[in-house]
Amino acid sequence: MKIAVCVKYVPDAAADRSFSADHTTDRVGSIGILSELDEYAVEEALKIREAGDAEVIVLTMGPDGAETALKKALQMGADRAVHVSDPGLHGADAPATSLVLANAISRLEVDLVLCGMASTDAIMGVVPAMIAERLGLPQVTLAAELTVDGGAVRIRRDGEDAVEEIEASLPAVVSVTDQINEPRYPSFKGIMAAKKKTVETWSLSDLDVVPDQVGLGAAWSAVTEVTRRPPRSKGTVVTDDGTGAAQLADFLAANRFV
Amino acid sequence: MAEILVLVDHLDGAVRKFTTEMLTLARRAGEPSAVFVGSGYDAAAETLAQFGAAKVYVADAPDLSEYLVTPKVELLASLIARTQPAAVLVPSTLEAKEIAARLAIRTGSGLITDAIDVSAELGTQQSAFAGSYVVDAKVTTGTPIIAVKANAVTPETAPSTPAVEAVAVDLPDSAKQARVVSRSPRKQTGRPDLSEASVVVSGGRGVGGPEGFRVVEELADALGGAVGASRAAVDSGWYPHASQVGQTGKTVSPQLYVAAGISGAIQHRAGMQTSKTIIAINKDGEAPIFEMADFGVVGDLHQVLPALVAEINRRKG
Ligand SMILES: Cc1cc2nc3c(=O)[nH]c(=O)nc-3n(C[C@H](O)[C@H](O)[C@H](O)COP(=O)(O)OP(=O)(O)OC[C@H]3O[C@@H](n4cnc5c(N)ncnc54)[C@H](O)[C@@H]3O)c2cc1C
Ligand SMILES: Nc1ncnc2c1ncn2[C@@H]1O[C@H](COP(=O)(O)O)[C@@H](O)[C@H]1O
Numbered sequence: 001m002k003i004a005v006c007v008k009y010v011p012d013a014a015a016d017r018s019f020s021a022d023h024t025t026d027r028v029g030s031i032g033i034l035s036e037l038d039e040y041a042v043e044e045a046l047k048i049r050e051a052g053d054a055e056v057i058v059l060t061m062g063p064d065g066a067e068t069a070l071k072k073a074l075q076m077g078a079d080r081a082v083h084v085s086d087p088g089l090h091g092a093d094a095p096a097t098s099l100v101l102a103n104a105i106s107r108l109e110v111d112l113v114l115c116g117m118a119s120t121d122a123i124m125g126v127v128p129a130m131i132a133e134r135l136g137l138p139q140v141t142l143a144a145e146l147t148v149d150g151g152a153v154r155i156r157r158d159g160e161d162a163v164e165e166i167e168a169s170l171p172a173v174v175s176v177t178d179q180i181n182e183p184r185y186p187s188f189k190g191i192m193a194a195k196k197k198t199v200e201t202w203s204l205s206d207l208d209v210v211p212d213q214v215g216l217g218a219a220w221s222a223v224t225e226v227t228r229r230p231p232r233s234k235g236t237v238v239t240d241d242g243t244g245a246a247q248l249a250d251f252l253a254a255n256r257f258v
Numbered sequence: 259m260a261e262i263l264v265l266v267d268h269l270d271g272a273v274r275k276f277t278t279e280m281l282t283l284a285r286r287a288g289e290p291s292a293v294f295v296g297s298g299y300d301a302a303a304e305t306l307a308q309f310g311a312a313k314v315y316v317a318d319a320p321d322l323s324e325y326l327v328t329p330k331v332e333l334l335a336s337l338i339a340r341t342q343p344a345a346v347l348v349p350s351t352l353e354a355k356e357i358a359a360r361l362a363i364r365t366g367s368g369l370i371t372d373a374i375d376v377s378a379e380l381g382t383q384q385s386a387f388a389g390s391y392v393v394d395a396k397v398t399t400g401t402p403i404i405a406v407k408a409n410a411v412t413p414e415t416a417p418s419t420p421a422v423e424a425v426a427v428d429l430p431d432s433a434k435q436a437r438v439v440s441r442s443p444r445k446q447t448g449r450p451d452l453s454e455a456s457v458v459v460s461g462g463r464g465v466g467g468p469e470g471f472r473v474v475e476e477l478a479d480a481l482g483g484a485v486g487a488s489r490a491a492v493d494s495g496w497y498p499h500a501s502q503v504g505q506t507g508k509t510v511s512p513q514l515y516v517a518a519g520i521s522g523a524i525q526h527r528a529g530m531q532t533s534k535t536i537i538a539i540n541k542d543g544e545a546p547i548f549e550m551a552d553f554g555v556v557g558d559l560h561q562v563l564p565a566l567v568a569e570i571n572r573r574k575g
Contacts, residue, residue, distance in 0.1 A: 018385040031259030037506065058561050095362055111404045117352075117506065121387075123528075124371045126359035127325065127350060133360040138435030139327060142352055144499075154439070156324075158499055160351055161269050165440040166326055172436075177487075178506045179499060220399035224381070227392045229503050230313065232531070232550040239543070240557025245565030248537065251571060255535060256512050257457065257481060 002110040003045045004132070007038040007073055008100055009066035010121040017121070022216065024091045025121055025222040026061050034069035038116035040176050041181035045114050047181065050147055053080050057108055060195040061089065061100050068104045069197050074194040075186030082108070082195065086204040091216025094122070098130030100214060103207040105135065112153070115175040117142055128175040138168035144179040183237075260288035260344035262315070263337055264423075265304070265330070265357070267349040271298020273305040275454045280347045280406050281309040285416060286378040288344045291315060292420070293337065295322055295330055297550070303422075308414035313429025317425045321434075323441075326354065328433035331360045333425065338365055338401055345380050345397075346511035350405035351453075358403045374410050386507075388524055389531030408453040409511045444500060448483045452501060457483030457514045457531070460503055462526075463490040464519020464540060464559055471497055473563040474518055480570045486510065486530075487518045504529035518559045522547030539563065 011017045011030035020026045023148040034042075045056045058073040060085040084104055092100070105113055115192050118125035131140035143155035153174055154167045184185070204211060212218055238247050254256045262284040267274045277292070284290035288515070289311040292306045293549045299316045306314055315337060322329040336347060340409045346361065348354040350372045375383040380402050396401070421549035423479035452458065459481065461474040471485070487497040487506055503510055505525040515533035520526060522538070522545055531550065532534070539559045548554045555562055 013388065013528075017389065017390075019386075023393075095361070098363065113444040120505065123505065124359075124564050125370065126362075129359035130358040130363050133331075133363040136432060139356070139360075140436050141326070141356060160353060160440045162443045164326075164438050164442075165434050167439050176358050184339045220362070220366075221370055221395055221397045221402075223393055223395045223570060226386070227394075229385075229390055229392055231390070234549055235552035235554065237543070237551065237554035237556060239442075240555050240562055244539075244555040244557045244562050245569050248539075248553065248555055248566050249561070249569040251537070252481075252570070253512075253573065255514075257535075258573055 001052065001053050002108065003048060003056050003112045004105050004108050004110040005041050005056060005058045005073070005078065005114045006127070007042065007044045007058050007060050007069050008035040008119040009060055009062040009069035010035045010119055011047065013120055021227050022091065023151045024216065027065065032068055034072040035116060035120045037118055037120055037178060040178055040180055041114040041116045042076050042078060042179045043183040044146060044176050046077045057082060057103055057110065059101065059108070059137045060084070061097055063090070070199050071194060072186065074197045076184055077190055081199045082202060083094045083199050084202045084207065086211070088204055088215045090212030091219060093219040093221060094124055094126050094130060095220050096218060097215035098127050098134055100207060100209055101127065102131050102134035103209055104202065105131065107207065111170045112148065113171070113173040115173065117175050117177045124245060128173050132173040135173070137171040140166050140168050140172050141175040143174055143176045146174060146176060146180065223248050261341050262290050263334065263335065263341070263346045264292050265346070265348040265354060266292050266294045266302065267351065268296070268298065268302055269296070271301030273302045274351050274451065275413065278305065278309045279408065280349065281306070281311060281413050282411050282413045283376045283406060284347055285310050287377065287380050291341070291343070292371050293334065295333060298563070308415050309413060309421055310418050312418055313421045314422045315425045316422060317427050319427060321429060322427060322440050324438055324549040325429070325434055326358050326436040326438060327360065328436070329427060330357045331364060332403055332429060332433050333427045334361050336427070337425070342400060345402040345404060346433050347376070348403070350407045358405050362403050365400055367403050368397035369403045369481045370395055370397060371405040373404050373406045376404055376410070377405060380404070385532060387571070388528040407509065432494050437504045449478060450482070452484045452486060452508050454510050455484035457481045458503070458510050458512045459483050459516040459518065460486030460487045460488065460520060461491055461497065461518050462488035462520030463494070465491060465496065466497040470560070473560065473562060473567070476567045477563050480567050482516070483514070488526050488535045509567050515545055518563060520547055521545045522550065531537065
C-alpha cells in the first residue's frame with residue numbers, strides 16, 4: 001500500500017507570529033516547524049506500515065524552508081518526501097493549495113491520503129475535504145480512531161452531537177485528530193537514517209498547474225487589512241488569604257454576573 | 259433583495275442560537291433563506307420565522323444522514339445553481355466547514371471560515387494567531403461562502419412569514435462514498451451548549467481528577483454556564499473531549515470565562531482569548547493565564563471554588 005501524508009510547514013505558535021506587508025502569513029521572519037497536528041497523521045501512517053506493508057510518502061507545498069517539516073517526518077520514519085515549491089505559489093489560498101496537493105497526489109498514485117485535522121497557522125480544516133472533492137475520493141475526516149482493512153477504511157469520529165463510525169473503500173482521504181495517537185519523537189536511528197533520504201522537489205509545471213491558477217493574484221478571496229489587537233491588559237490579581245472567594249464574588253457582582 | 263442561503267444548525271429541530279445569529283447577519287446583506295436539512299422542521303419553524311427567514315428550504319430524506327458531508331454539499335450546490343444567492347452562510351463547526359470546503363471547489367467560489375463578523379457588503383472579520391490579530395477579508399470569486407463562528411452577533415428578531423419549500427436531493431453515487439455505519443448520540447448535560455454559552459467555567463490539570471470537576475460543575479450551575487476543560491484534563495480522562503476548549507477543541511467567546519487550574523498554554527488561549535471577561539484561579543502566581551485575566555486569584559481552587567459557590571448562592575438569597 002502507498003500512503004501520502006500531507007504535512008504543512010507553519011510558523012511556530014510558541015514564537016511570535018505575524019503577517020507580511022502583502023497580508024500573507026510571514027513565513028520568512030518566523031521560526032518554521034512541521035505543523036504539530038500533522039505529526040498525528042505521520043504517526044498514523046507509520047503505524048499502518050508497521051502493522052502491514054506500506055510506503056509512507058510525506059508531501060508538502062510550501063516555501064523554501066518547508067524541507068524542515070519534511071525532514072522531521074523523515075526522521076520520524078517516513079520513506080520518501082516530496083516538496084512542491086514554486087515562486088508562483090506565494091499567497092496561495094486553500095482552494096489553490098488543494099489543487100496543487102490533489103495533482104501531486106494523483107501523480108504519486110497512492111491508496112490512502114492522510115492529513116492533519118487543521119494547519120496550526122490558518123486553522124481552517126478545509127484542505128482535506130477540498131482534496132477529496134477534487135479527486136472524487138471518499139472523504140473520511142476527523143478520525144479519532146482509524147482501521148485500514150483490506151480495501152476499506154473505518155473511522156470513529158467524535159462529532160458535534162454524536163459519536164459516529166464511518167466507512168469507505170480505498171482510495172480515500174482521511175484526516176486525523178490529536179486524539180488518535182501519541183506521535184513519536186525521532187529516534188537516533190531515525191535521525192541517522194533520514195540523513196540518507198533525499199527530498200524530491202516538484203515545481204508547478206511538473207503538476208500541470210499554471211501559476212495563473214494559484215498564488216496571491218489568483219486567490220478566490222482577499223485579505224484587505226490585518227490589525228494587531230492590543231494585548232489584553234492584565235487585571236487585578238489577588239492572593240487568597242481566605243477572602244479570595246469573597247473578592248471574586250464582589251468582582252462578579254460589580255460586573256453583574258451575579 | 260438578494261437571497262442569502264443560511265444552513266440551519268439544529269439537533270432534531272431544536273435550532274441552536276448560532277442559527278439565529280447567522281440569520282441576523284444575513285439580513286444585513288440581503289434576505290435570508292434558511293436551509294433546513296433533516297427531521298424536526300416543525301419544531302424549528304417558529305424560530306426561523308421569528309428571526310426573519312424569508313424562505314425556508316426543507317430537505318428531509320432519510321438517506322441525507324447516511325453519508326458524511328456530501329449530501330449537504332449536493333443540496334447546497336443545487337440551491338446555488340437555482341437561486342443564484344448573494345452568499346451562503348454556514349456555521350463554523352468542523353462538519354459545516356467541510357461542507358463549505360467542498361461547496362467552494364464545486365462552485366468555484368471563495369471561502370472564508372471562522373468569521374467573527376459579516377458586513378452588509380459581505381466583508382468579514384476573523385481572529386488570527388490565537389486572537390492576536392484581526393483580519394478583514396472578502397470573497398472575490400464566485401458565490402461567497404462564509405463559515406460564521408458562534409457569538410458573532412447578538413441575535414435580533416425580525417418576524418416574517420417564510421415561504422416553505424420542500425426540496426428533494428438526488429444523491430449521485432459520488433456522494434455515497436463515506437457511509438455512516440453507526441451513530442451514538444451524545445448524552446445531554448442539561449447545561450447550555452459550550453460554543454454558545456454566555457458563561458463558561460473550565461477546569462484543567464489543577465482540578466486533580468474526575469471528582470475535582472464536581473466543584474467546577476457547581477460553579478457553572480451557580481452562574482448558569484457551561485463546563486469546559488483543558489486538553490490536559492481531557493487527555494487524563496477526567497472530562498469528555500466534547501468539552502475541550504482550545505485549538506483542537508471548541509472556541510468559545512462568552513461574556514465570562516473562568517479558568518480553574520489551567521496554566522494558559524497558547525493552544526488553550528487560542529480557544530478562549532476573545533472572551534469578554536476572564537477570571538483565573540491558579541495556585542501558581544506565575545501561570546501565564548494571569549497575564550490575560552481581568553481578575554485572578556492565586557490560591558487553591560479546591561478552597562476558592564466551593565467558597566465562591568457558597569458566596570454566590572448566599573448573595574442570590
Ligand atoms: C497540537 C496541540 C494541540 C493542543 N490543543 C489544545 C486545546 O485545544 N486545548 C487545550 O487546553 N490545550 C491544548 N493543547 C495542550 C496545551 O499545550 C497544554 O498542554 C494544556 O492546555 C495544559 O492544560 P492545563 O493548563 O490544564 O495543565 P497544566 O499546564 O499542567 O496546568 C495546570 C495548572 O493548574 C495549576 N494548579 C495545580 N493545582 C492547583 C490547585 N489545587 N488549585 C489551583 N491551581 C492549581 C498549576 O499551577 C498549573 O498552572 C494542545 C497541545 C498541542 C501540542
Ligand atoms: N501547504 C500544505 N502542504 C501540505 N499539506 C497541507 C498544506 N496545507 C494544508 N495541508 C493539509 O491539510 C490539513 C488541513 O489544513 P487547513 O485546511 O489549512 O487547516 C493539514 O493538516 C495538512 O494535512
